[in-house]
Amino acid sequence: MTTPVQPGGTEGSSWTGALRRAGLRALPPEQLLPDEQPVYVASWVYVFGVATIAALFVVIGSGLLLAVEGPTWWHTSSVGLFFNSLHLWSVELFFFFMVIHLWAKFMMAAWRGRRAMTWVTGAVAFVVSIGAAFTGYLSQQNFSSQWIASQAKDGLNSVGIGAFFNVLDFGQMFTWHVALLPLGIVALVVVHVLLVRKHGVVPPFPAKTDTRSQPPSPLPTARDS
Amino acid sequence: MIWSAVETITAVGLNGRAYYIHWGWFQISAANLAVIVAMVVVFALAIVVPFRRRDR
Numbered sequence: 001m002t003t004p005v006q007p008g009g010t011e012g013s014s015w016t017g018a019l020r021r022a023g024l025r026a027l028p029p030e031q032l033l034p035d036e037q038p039v040y041v042a043s044w045v046y047v048f049g050v051a052t053i054a055a056l057f058v059v060i061g062s063g064l065l066l067a068v069e070g071p072t073w074w075h076t077s078s079v080g081l082f083f084n085s086l087h088l089w090s091v092e093l094f095f096f097f098m099v100i101h102l103w104a105k106f107m108m109a110a111w112r113g114r115r116a117m118t119w120v121t122g123a124v125a126f127v128v129s130i131g132a133a134f135t136g137y138l139s140q141q142n143f144s145s146q147w148i149a150s151q152a153k154d155g156l157n158s159v160g161i162g163a164f165f166n167v168l169d170f171g172q173m174f175t176w177h178v179a180l181l182p183l184g185i186v187a188l189v190v191v192h193v194l195l196v197r198k199h200g201v202v203p204p205f206p207a208k209t210d211t212r213s214q215p216p217s218p219l220p221t222a223r224d225s
Numbered sequence: 226m227i228w229s230a231v232e233t234i235t236a237v238g239l240n241g242r243a244y245y246i247h248w249g250w251f252q253i254s255a256a257n258l259a260v261i262v263a264m265v266v267v268f269a270l271a272i273v274v275p276f277r278r279r280d281r
Contacts, residue, residue, distance in 0.1 A: 042278045043271070043272075043276050044270070044271035044274055044276050045271040045272055048271070092260075096260065096263075096267075099264055100264055100267060100268045100271070103264075103268055104268070104271070
């Protein structure tokens with residue numbers, strides 16, 4: 001007697017098999033990596049999401065090199081200064097594209113059609129990115145970072161989180177910047193993209209017809225009753 | 226030396242004091258305003274500029 005073949009393979013009792021089948025049910029390969037997109041996606045306004053991710057790749061790549069080489073390198077050597085600038089300007093582009101992506105999706109009401117979590121993960125990624133940028137400014141190891149930290153501590157102390165998030169503690173801020181917040185951003189971006197694959201790109205609003213040019217409807221309306 | 230070279234090749238000196246624009250209670254640095262204006266312009270262009278599709 002043969003076991004009926006289920007999507008993702010035969011039924012088994014192992015958690016790996018169950019996980020594989022659940023993954024394939026949620027995101028079949030042709031949906032995870034599609035060959036084409038709906039015709040309405042052929043617009044420049046849809047490129048800013050992937051432009052944001054491209055900038056994030058440069059941010060992470062340049063940041064990894066900065067973390068390996070250290071502050072003396074990024075402040076004094078010409079190559080270090082170049083990668084320091086590359087890290088800054090890729091972050092500028094990351095936020096530039098992300099804000100335009102946010103505007104576009106807000107105008108489209110991109111949370112329509114069971115896409116609420118797609119919107120929420122994007123919004124949370126934006127907020128976490130602000131924290132990552134802030135801790136980056138604190139990690140520069142120069143007068144600018146000292147100034148920003150000394151100004152920020154009063155604001156954070158006033159809301160009662162200064163004892164847990166001490167902006168004057170370089171070690172803590174650097175750890176947030178190079179480990180915790182980047183991991184959070186990458187995880188949120190991965191979930192965000194998977195949700196876009198699962199639910200598809202939000203379609204545009206239906207075109208409105210001018211009712212004044214239409215003949216009167218033979219159907220009764222609320223005004224007739 | 227590197228910074229002087231950078232200042233020479235850039236149209237705007239990036240190491241000087243930031244220029245701020247005041248409008249009543251509202252205050253913003255010229256650099257931040259320029260970035261916001263650039264984002265609005267790019268957003269508008271992205272909507273109106275046609276996207277050429279590759280013919281299949």
